[in-house]
Amino acid sequence: MLSLTLEAQLEGVTALQPTDTEENPYYYTFRVSCTSCHETHPNWVSFNRFETHEIPGSRGEANFVWKCRLCTKTHSASILNAPKAYEAQEKRNSQKIIEMDCRGLEFVEFKPDGDWEAKAVESTTTFSGIDLLEGEWYDYDEKKGEEVSIKELTWKFQPLNPRPFLQAHVGTEVLIRLKWGQTEYKGKLESIDSYMNVLLRDTEEFIDGKPTGSLGLVLIRCNNILWMGSADSVEMTDLELK
Template sequence: MYALTLTAELNGVTSLRPKDTEATPFWYTFTVQCTSCRETHPNAVSVSRFETNELSGSRGEANFVWKCKNCKRESSASIKIAPKPYELSEPPKQQTVIEFDCRGLEFTSFSPEGEWLAEGAESGTKFEGIELQEGEWFDYDEKANDEFMPVNPRPMLQDLVNKDIVVRLKWGETEYKGRLVSIDGYFNIQLTNAQEYIDQKFTSDLGQILIRCNNVLWIKRADEKGDVAMEG
């Protein structure tokens, strides 16, 4: 048996799972390797639990059938049950999403292509059309008492470049006020003319600083109310 496991940091959502029904099947995309000669298929392969292929010699059917070009051995994989939702846990735990009965092959890596679903942990809001190819997903739950779930910060941060902002850290009642110079691909933040405030009291002038995204609780324009939560 081959188990596809997932470890995810969920904030405000639970029951993360592939959208996998007979009407809208999910195609699980892997690289595959022959267990006999260790030859790896040059292209990614996709497996659906609602599609079957015949095994040679009238040996039945499997969801995926592959003949290794190197050793000519035929191998197969089948999905026995529907995927299990990944449930919110703190700290995040590795959980099995789906299992495959593999004969003569093994899957060596997984690409989360396709549509995923989730639900608001408190509100029950249904989230559809989730894409995980880039390893992260952000959205906003309007039913959760206007509390922020992770929101994609890129458009907001790009609009704030060359403007004065306030950055609140996750601990110590610490805030930084300054002019946003730039952000990088990991949402790390560069400020100039930065000032440090602890518990809303000015502590020091810092000049130019770099703040790592995973230290940030929220960001806002210096002249505006509200904030945007950050996850990194």
Template sequence: MFALEMTADLTGVTNLRPVDTPESPYYYSFRVQCTSCREVHDKWVDFDRFTTRDLSKSRGEANFVYKCRNCTRESSATIKTAPKAYVAASPPTKQVIVEFECRGCELTEFRVSAEWVADGVSGIVFEGVDLAEDWYDYDEKAGEEVSVKEVGWVIRRA
């Protein structure tokens, strides 16, 4: 099991989460390493929690299935939990966003993709939060600037 952990400095917002519904799935983007030969896949891989693929030598299925180009071993990853919202904390703390079960591979690096949503402390919902860089907006109801800064990601064995 692997856990994707996030830290972020939130001002005026909380419950930061990816938009992840069957109608609009969030594509998790990772660098993947084969646990057999230690070869790192040369491209980013993207998968969502609503799409599954059959495993070739099993009755099982997973959200991500690939065959290592170096050793030809099949590996897979399955998203085990729906994403959890990152809750504002002072100071910022590591919080698990989502968990994955990996067989034959390791998730080594995460890349943010798509948009996120955050709840303003005044009750306004901010859509289109882009975490590729620091994000700023203005909460009309509260009359204050809101932000998500210093976002950090860690992939940890759970």
């Protein structure tokens, strides 16, 4: 899981956010990298949080489904919630804009392509159609009689703490993929410890998507896990786990 954060200098405006509604969705634009082969795709990719696509070989859906051209594996990502507004502050610091559930991929660069909006700090003026592609924006608040601006933008990706996700899924069936060998484990999440090691019960092992047998109670160290998710969102086949 990743969060996209923003650090910026706001003068005279606050509540900066992408214009993102179901009637007028914002298309988030990224460069994407495969976590299996570490290939970074040279082209920009765009998707919105309202449109979903089927994940091949799965009952699940995602906002973005991508097949790595080097290792040919299919990965996915979804935006978890509506964007959060960046608020003006005396001292600059990073604030979270969106959170994303990334499976088998990660985003390495963001381009603020599309319209943004903000509100004046000391008047009722609302600014829309803000273009941040140049890295700065200037306008004039006629009600206040002052210039307003947005500048010094810095975009970063931060990993999200997976503990709330794991705690919420204790007692449910999950699927875990290891970092090597095309090995997956499917079982009931029994518990997690303070080091994020995972204990599964009634565990089944799959290699290259093919079942190899039941293992019962299994402890998996966190540094061996590539990704994990609810077993309800994927489908095992005797050909491949997508």
